[in-house]
Amino acid sequence: xxxxxxxxxxxxxxxxxxxxxxxxxxxxxxxxxxxxxxxxxxxxxxxxxxxxxxxxxxxxxxxxxxxxxxxxxxxxxxxxxxxxxxxxxxxxxxxxxxxxxxxxxxxxxxxxxxxxxxxxxxxxxxxxxxxxxxxxxxxxxxxxxxxxxxxxxxxxxxxxxxxxxxxxxxxxxxxxxxxxxxxxxxxxxxxxxxxxxxxxxxxxxxxxxxxxxxxxxxxxxxxxxx
Amino acid sequence: xxxxxxxxxxxxxxxxxxxxxxxxxxxxxxxxxxxxxxxxxxxxxxxxxxxxxxxxxxxxxxxxxxxxxxxxxxxxxxxxxxxxxxxxxxxxxxxxxxxxxxxxxxxxxxxxxxxxxxxxxxxxxxxxxxxxxxxxxxxxxxxxxxxxxxxxxxxxxxxxxxxxxxxxxxxxxxxxxxxxxxxxxxxxxxxxxxxxxxxxxxxxxxxxxxxxxxxxxxxxxxxxxxxxxxxxxxxxxxxxxxxxxxxxxxxxxxxxxxxxxxxxxxxxxxxxxxxxxxxxxxxxxxxxxxxxxxxxxxx
Numbered sequence: 001x002x003x004x005x006x007x008x009x010x011x012x013x014x015x016x017x018x019x020x021x022x023x024x025x026x027x028x029x030x031x032x033x034x035x036x037x038x039x040x041x042x043x044x045x046x047x048x049x050x051x052x053x054x055x056x057x058x059x060x061x062x063x064x065x066x067x068x069x070x071x072x073x074x075x076x077x078x079x080x081x082x083x084x085x086x087x088x089x090x091x092x093x094x095x096x097x098x099x100x101x102x103x104x105x106x107x108x109x110x111x112x113x114x115x116x117x118x119x120x121x122x123x124x125x126x127x128x129x130x131x132x133x134x135x136x137x138x139x140x141x142x143x144x145x146x147x148x149x150x151x152x153x154x155x156x157x158x159x160x161x162x163x164x165x166x167x168x169x170x171x172x173x174x175x176x177x178x179x180x181x182x183x184x185x186x187x188x189x190x191x192x193x194x195x196x197x198x199x200x201x202x203x204x205x206x207x208x209x210x211x212x213x214x215x216x217x218x219x220x221x222x223x224x225x226x
Numbered sequence: 227x228x229x230x231x232x233x234x235x236x237x238x239x240x241x242x243x244x245x246x247x248x249x250x251x252x253x254x255x256x257x258x259x260x261x262x263x264x265x266x267x268x269x270x271x272x273x274x275x276x277x278x279x280x281x282x283x284x285x286x287x288x289x290x291x292x293x294x295x296x297x298x299x300x301x302x303x304x305x306x307x308x309x310x311x312x313x314x315x316x317x318x319x320x321x322x323x324x325x326x327x328x329x330x331x332x333x334x335x336x337x338x339x340x341x342x343x344x345x346x347x348x349x350x351x352x353x354x355x356x357x358x359x360x361x362x363x364x365x366x367x368x369x370x371x372x373x374x375x376x377x378x379x380x381x382x383x384x385x386x387x388x389x390x391x392x393x394x395x396x397x398x399x400x401x402x403x404x405x406x407x408x409x410x411x412x413x414x415x416x417x418x419x420x421x422x423x424x425x426x427x428x429x430x431x432x433x434x435x436x437x438x439x440x441x442x443x444x445x446x447x448x449x450x451x452x453x454x455x456x457x458x459x460x461x462x463x464x465x466x467x468x469x470x471x472x473x474x475x476x477x478x479x480x481x482x483x484x485x486x487x488x489x490x491x492x493x494x495x496x497x498x499x500x501x502x503x504x505x506x507x508x509x510x511x512x513x514x515x516x517x518x519x520x521x522x523x524x525x
Binding site: 049051072075076077078079083089090091092093094102103105106107108110111150154 | 229230233237240241244245430431433434435436437438439440441442444
């Protein structure tokens with residue numbers, strides 16, 4: 001489904017974010033990318049979202065080289081991917097409902113589909129009651145659940161979660177991880193980038209460990225070892 | 227297509243309402259820009275008025291021999307009026323000329339009475355549109371079939387003054403155009419900068435919208451709508467400021483420029499002025515948004 005083939009990303013001769021990285025992710029997999037800050041986790045996700053271009057190598061999504069996609073066609077790639085970030089990245093001037101609905105409006109869903117799917121997904125993340133609230137009126141955990149709802153609502157093939165629990169307390173962290181596992185069980189591929197040891201060790205899923213831009217370990221049912 | 231358009235318009239309007247701080251600031255800055263453009267429009271009227279006031283003072287007089295008959299002079303007037311360079315020809319009869327002379331110099335009353343029946347002061351006052359056209363008119367008069375009826379023309383005597391007045395009015399006109407262009411560019415840049423600031427504060431939002439797969443038009447659209455709405459409200463605000471302002475300033479302007487009714491001009495051109503204001507507001511809003519947002523849509 002997703003294939004990184006000999007990927008290098010060099011920002012300047014002194015800053016090598018990724019160095020000859022290759023791996024594959026199968027449909028419905030739950031893969032965690034771990035490593036210290038600056039190991040290259042976020043760069044990998046940015047490359048997959050075509051926010052950045054690799055210096056060398058190719059990335060395939062459903063057998064399509066994503067960096068050969070025309071800029072005007074990039075939105076279609078991004079609609080297959082849901083993204084969740086540590087800082088939530090919610091639209092400030094939209095309510096919780098409108099934030100989730102935006103992902104559907106952007107792909108041209110009908111008003112009826114939007115009403116139905118947004119209500120359903122808000123139910124899944126447990127925030128049906130907060131749909132009228134603006135991001136500034138929500139707690140960190142609630143914001144992250146809205147972000148997940150938005151990433152999920154258009155039924156993407158894969159969800160990228162970049163440090164989704166980075167700003168949350170252990171209680172909310174557990175809630176978010178349960179949510180991501182539940183989404184994965186429903187058939188969505190999850191790629192989780194984190195340096196939260198406890199989260200990784202509890203998951204018991206595939207773990208790819210990065211260090212200085214290189215893969216040093218790739219284990220099924222891996223653990224956080226650095 | 228229509229659903230997307232409707233969503234873009236709704237999103238633009240909602241964001242316009244919810245971003246109250248930026249909205250008010252943008253409308254305020256745009257109102258300054260539109261005020262400047264409206265002032266330039268009125269300034270151009272004042273310039274044209276003062277130029278025509280000055281140029282109206284310029285003419286060439288043709289004096290006729292004492293023996294010339296009024297009928298002949300009126301025929302000559304007809305012929306002169308047909309010259310393309312001539313803007314207007316005024317016939318001043320002998321009696322009218324004497325009356326004007328006495329109004330100006332009452333002490334000449336006795337001298338004029340003595341010359342009763344002998345002195346013909348009838349003349350034709352000719353006005354042209356441009357200074358160089360007077361030479362063509364003078365040449366025509368020198369070679370005209372009726373030249374033996376002409377006593378004299380005061381063209382060569384008045385030539386330096388005429389040329390000076392026309393060069394002054396030309397300079398006023400050119401300075402007005404250049405100043406207007408410079409001020410219009412400054413006004414646009416000020417408004418553009420405000421819109422650019424407003425959009426750059428939404429940089430993060432644009433990034434998020436791209437990530438969820440929104441097309442460039444779906445992202446750009448609401449910003450353009452906000453530009454249109456801001457421009458419209460700014461034009462409205464400017465109009466509401468200008469109506470009383472011109473009303474109170476108009477009598478004061480008339481002191482400096484007798485005959486200039488600025489408020490009458492404003493009301494007479496109300497719809498044109500409002501159209502200019504709306505087009506300026508919306509144009510500045512939309513063009514600034516398009517330019518400012520390009521940077522954030524590149525990836």
